[in-house]
Amino acid sequence: MSLKRIHLCLAHMSPTGAEQHYIQEAFNTNWIAPLGPNVDAFEEDLENFFNSTPKIAAISSCTAAIHIALLLLGVGKGDEVLCQSFSFCASSNPVTYCGATPIFVDSEEDTWNMSPELLEEAIKDRIAQTGRKPKAIIVVDLYGMPAKWDEITAISQKYDIPVIEDAANALGSYYKGKPCGTFGDIATLSFNGNKMITTSGGGAIICKDEATKKRAIFLATQAKEPFLHYEHETIGFNYRMSNISAGIGRGQMTVLEDHINHHKHVHKLYRELFLNTNLTNNTNIFVQDNPNADFDSNFWLTTILFKQELDTETFCLELDKSGIEARPLWKPMHLQPVYKDSPAFTNGFSEYLFKHGICLPSGPWVMDEDVKYIVEKIKSTIID
């Protein structure tokens, strides 16, 4: 008998088949292109989710959206951009696409996101070293947890450096009642197959006004000046979302709230099961939670820390034998070979997270009995 596999977060379509309806509509009307009614309607659905104020452009991925955001802020060759080190490579790689240098900033202990103290230290240092301000700051709401937005925004305003909010994981998370994706001067979302909702692959750029959205779309569609012969004054990119993908996105918007509730439910269950046990080892496991009532994470992935240092790679491979997909927490970018020459402002915390933590299956396919099974397996694996 083959073992059921429990994944971190798999795509999950609406029970009504809404995704297929919109895709079929695209086929029926022959809108098989990287523009069309589904793209427009998906953007409108997203704008409504964010209460209409921000203007949103659908893009082929979050990585591409971060690239466009950097271009919108004028980041270019020789510039420096402050980046959260504790994240997936896609948060900082686009900086290098622009010919700029990422300067990595470590995390703080409450949210695991960018440390405001280190951010300010980094800004002061770079100004002293280079005589120039960093051009932008990329802050991530990692695993769905909002960053310390009050402090980050105050620093961004004090030094007049714009913020890109990488909210790839944080659709449906809130800080002080305001949705993640609305804190940066520009923000980005991901609709990859493993995110809160999916378009198979896709992303979005969240702008403060219509003019910025128009410019984002211009850059994402090869920067074509308005002539029939396609005049080009700027280098553009082919980054727009396809009308088929956007059809999936429209269907997924009908289940977004269900997905958010499910991720939160799974997180609550993990917390209860790790806490309510008499095993002596239970004190060794910490389940990350909202630091206080200001934070309302969607808990895209539930993350845990072991008090003792262990080989998280081997531990996850062990869980894999029991059909459980788990993954070590991100290896900080300042420790990645590819970024060995980038300056970094560190306090050791993201390295600690990498050495002590893993993320657990949390998506819409993860049932209560799966969570119970996973918790039992983790406990017995530690004891063995």
Ligand SMILES: Cc1ncc(COP(=O)(O)O)c(C=O)c1O
């Ligand atoms: C924090 C973060 N930023 C950016 C991305 C990139 O998203 P995409 O795959 O849509 O390019 C991811 C993907 O996992 C991510 O986790």
